[in-house]
Amino acid sequence: MTARYSTWFCLTTGAMLLMALLLVIHAGVRTTADRLILRETTDLVRSLELTDLCLFTEASYTRHLSLADLRTPFQEYPLSLEHFPSGSLAAPPPYLTESHAPHP
Amino acid sequence: MPHTLEKQRHIIDFTLASLLRRKGKNGALFTVYTLIVFILASVMFFTYALKEEAALVLKGAPEIVVQRTLQGRYAPIPEEYAAKIKGIRGVMAVRSRVWGYYYDPVFMANYTIMAPESFSLGPGCIALGSGISRMRRAYEGDTISFTGADGKSRNFTISKILPQESQLLSADLILMAESEYREFSGLPPGLASDLTLKVRNPKELSTIAEKVVRLLPDSRPIIRNEILRTYDALFSWRGGLLIIIMSAAVLAFVIFAWDKASGLSAEEKKEIGILKAVGWETSDILFMKFWEGMTVSLTSFLAGTILAYLHIFFTAASLFAPVLKGWSVLYPEFRLTPFINPGQIATLFFLTVVPYTVTTIIPSWRAATIDPDSVLRS
C-alpha cells in the first residue's frame, strides 16, 4: 500500500519545520559563539577609530558612507558605480580607465 | 475530533491528487513561488544580519568626528582646530586622525591607509587588511611596494595581517606609522585628515556638535548616532536595488493573484458541482481550496526560507556577491553572524502565504454555493 498524499504532505512539512528549527538553533549557537569575535571587532573599531563598514571600496563616498561630504559625485575610482541613474547607464570614458601611473 | 482530523486528511489527499494532475503547471508555480520567497528572504536575512552587526561593532566608533570643508568638499583640517575644540566644555579629548585613500593601479583597487594612534610595528613595517592580503597574495613577512605622492615607489614589510574575522571593517586597511604616512602621502605637518572627540556626557553630543560649528564655521561634525543611522538606512526597502527586487516579486505575485482571481475554469466548476452532488458541503469545498492554496504556499514558504538561510549564512551570500561587489575589486567576504528577526519572518509569511491562500479560496466561494443540478446535464 502506497502512502497517502496527506502523509507525504505532513512528512514534507514536518521535515521542513524540523529543518527550520535546526536552523533557528544554529542561529542561536552561532550568535552566541560570535559574540566574542564581535566584541574583538568592536575593540578594533575603538582602537583604530573606524567609522564605516568596508562594503563598497569603489569610491571614498561609498567606502566611508557616513563621512561622505555633501557633494561628491564621480570620484576616485575610474569605474565607480554612480549613485545617479545616468551613471549606471553610461560607461566611464575610456581615458579614465587608462593608468598613467608607472607599473611597479 | 479525530473524525474532523481524518476528514481534513481526506480533503488534503483529494487536493494533492488534483494538483498532481497538472504536474507541470503546479510544479512551475511551486518553483516560481519558492524562488520569490528565496529572494525576499535572502534580502531580509542579509540586510538584517548586516545591520545588526554594523550596529554592534560601530558602537565603538568615535563619538564625534570633525571634518573640515573647503570649497564645498572635504579637506585636511589644521591641527590648531584641536586646541580650539578642546576649549569647549564637556569635551574630554581631541585627537587628530591621519588617514587617506590609495589607488592601486595594477589591481585597480582602492585601499584605505590609516595611521593609528598607537602604532607599535617597527619602521618600514605595515599591517595589512585581510582583503588586500588575499587579493595581492601578500602575507606576513613579505615586502610590498606602494607609490607615494612624489611618484616614487616605496617598499614596506608586512608584519601583521589584520584578523580575518574583522574583515567586514578592515578588509581594505593598511596601517602605517604616522610619520611614514605623512611622508608617503605628502600631508604636511600641522594638518590632519579629521579630528575625533571624546565627550564627557553622551547626552551632550549634539550640543557640543553645534558649539563646534559655531566656533569653527568651516567644520562639519558627524555624531556617532549619525554613523549608526547611515547603516541602519543603508538597506532600507527604498534602497535602489532592493526596490527593484521587491517590485519584481510584487509583480510576480500580482500575476499569480490575477491568474487565480480571474476565476475558475469550466472544468473546475464542473468538478465542484460533482463534489456537491455526491455530498460535499460548501465548507468542504472551501476547505479543499484552502488546502490547495496552503499546500503550495506553505511548502514554498518553508523551502524558500530555508534555502535563503543556507544561502546567506552557509554560502556567505554567494548569489548576492556579484551585485554587492559592484565595480569594486576589493570586497569583504560576507561571513555574517546569523542575527534573525522573527518579526520579519512573520511578515514574510503574512505577505506570501496568506494572500496566496486567500486568492485561491475567494473565486471558489461563489462556485461552492452553486446548485449541484448543473451536473445533471452537460
Next chain:
Amino acid sequence: MIKVTHINKVYNAGRPNEFTAVRDVSLTVNLGEVTVLKGPSGSGKTTLLGILGCMVRPSSGRILLSDREITSLPERFLTQIRRETFGFIFQQFNLIKGLTALENVMAPAYPTGEKYAPLRARALESLALFNMGHKAAARVEWLSGGEAQRVAIARSLINNPAIIIADEPTAHLDTKLSHEFMAIVRQLKEKGKTILIASHDPIVYDSELMTSRIELRDGSVITPGSPA
C-alpha cells in the same frame, strides 16, 4: 419512502424563455421498489430525478422523505441527506478526470471523516463487486464506457445509501453491457435498495425487475405510478 405532491419546476421563471420542465407531478416511491421513469427526450425525466434526489429545488410543491418535509430545508441539510440517503449514477457518469477509479469511488465518503483504511477497503470491495478491482489504480479517463459506469455505480454505493438514482444508465452501453447492468440492478434490489431509473431503453423499461413504471410527457405523468 419518497412522496412528492404537486411538484412544478419552472426554468427561467418570468423571462421570455420561461420553460416548465415538470408540471404538477405527484407520486410516491416506496422503499424496496424499483421504479422506472420513461418518456421522450426533453420530457423532464432528469429534472424529476433531480427533484426526487434532493439535488434540484422544485418551483412549487412538497417533498416528503420518510414523512419528513424537506422542501424548505437549507442547503446544508440537503447536502447531508444527499450524501447519506442517495447514490447517484449520472447520465454522463461525472467521474472526476485525472483521478484514479479508487479515488473517485472514495470521494463521496470524504466529508464523513471515516478512517482511511476501512474506507479504502470498502471502496476496493465495491469495485471488486463489479469486477473493477484490477482497475482501481487506473485513471478514469482511460476507462471504457462500461468500466466508467461500473466505477460510477461503485461510487454511488460507497456511503451505503438506501436509494439509488440512475439517469439513462444504459445510454452509453451496448446490449450485452446493458444486460450486465440489469444484473447489477437485480443484485442491488436483492440487497433491499430502493432504485429509481430514468430510461427509454426497452431492456430497462420492460425488465421484470421493475415494480413500477411512470411515463412522462412534457413534464406531466401520463400513466399512474404504483397501484398504491
